[in-house]
Amino acid sequence: MSNLHRRDGGQPIRDAMKRAGLSGPALAEATRRVDPDGRGVSAAIIGRLTGTGLSERERCRLRTAWLIAVALGEPLQNLFEFFSVPEPVTVTEER
16 A cells, blocks of 8 residues: 655645635635545544644645645645555675
């Protein structure tokens, strides 16, 4: 499962929401309209991805990020970046 990381603590998402004139619940509704399955992204998840502090969330699934970007009319890469787990380091040198 691919995970994406919100850019700059969610600021680009907040900026895009402001440009679009959308609140968190309105963005959640917009994601339902663009979702082929009609499910969209919950207002709670929108709040966590745009929030700061204890309730913030840095990562989300690719599908979630895609629905948010489409609903905002923004390129995905402006709002999110791929999150990769670093490869484990194996030391082969003897001590």
